[in-house]
Amino acid sequence: MYLTARTAIKDVDSRARVVVGGLTAPSTFMPAMVAARARIGAHIDGVAIHPYGPTPAGVLANVRDARNVLARLGLARTPLYVTEFGWSTQPPGTTTYLPERLRPSFISATLVALARADCGVAATTIYTWVTPERHRSNRDDWFGIQPTRGGTSPDVIAFAAGLKIASSPGPPLRICAGTG
Numbered sequence: 467m468y469l470t471a472r473t474a475i476k477d478v479d480s481r482a483r484v485v486v487g488g489l490t491a492p493s494t495f496m497p498a499m500v501a502a503r504a505r506i507g508a509h510i511d512g513v514a515i516h517p518y519g520p521t522p523a524g525v526l527a528n529v530r531d532a533r534n535v536l537a538r539l540g541l542a543r544t545p546l547y548v549t550e551f552g553w554s555t556q557p558p559g560t561t562t563y564l565p566e567r568l569r570p571s572f573i574s575a576t577l578v579a580l581a582r583a584d585c586g587v588a589a590t591t592i593y594t595w596v597t598p599e600r601h602r603s604n605r606d607d608w609f610g611i612q613p614t615r616g617g618t619s620p621d622v623i624a625f626a627a628g629l630k631i632a633s634s635p636g637p638p639l640r641i642c643a644g645t646g
Contacts, residue, residue, distance in 0.1 A: 469509060492515055515529070525551050525579075529641070550593035553609070577592075583641045595612050
C-alpha cells in the first residue's frame, strides 16, 4: 500500500517526500513492513512517529528507540518525523496526563530537545492545537494547547518560545549516537 501511494504521489510531484506515517509502535510495524517487501527501504523518504512519553525525556527515549529500529533495518539515514507528541490536562491518572501548570515547560523542552538531538528528526508537530474540552473523562478532549475559550494560553507561549530556541544555534544533544 505504501509503495502504491508513493508512486501516485511522486507521479504528481516528483519532489514530494512520502513518509510512513503515524506509528506508535515502530518496533513492530517497521520490521514487518521491511520483511514484507524486499528493498522497500530505498523507497522510504521518512518515518513519522508518535513518541508519547510521560516527560520530555520519555519522548526522547521513544525517538531513540525508533532510531534504533530503523538502524537495525538498514535505514539509519532515513529521517524521522515526530508528527505527534503532547500531554492531556484531564483526566488525572491516565498515561498521557500532565498537570496544566507543567505542560508549558514540557512542550518547550521537548521542542528544543527534538531539534537538537542527533536522532535525525526532520520535523516535529505537537498534538494538537485545539480540542473540545467537553468530557473530563476523555483524555483526547484535553490535548489542545489553545483553549477553546479564547485568549493566548501558557502552552502557546511555551510552544512559540520552544520553536524560537529550537531554531537558534545551540549545543547538540547526543541521544542517538551509537544506536543501532
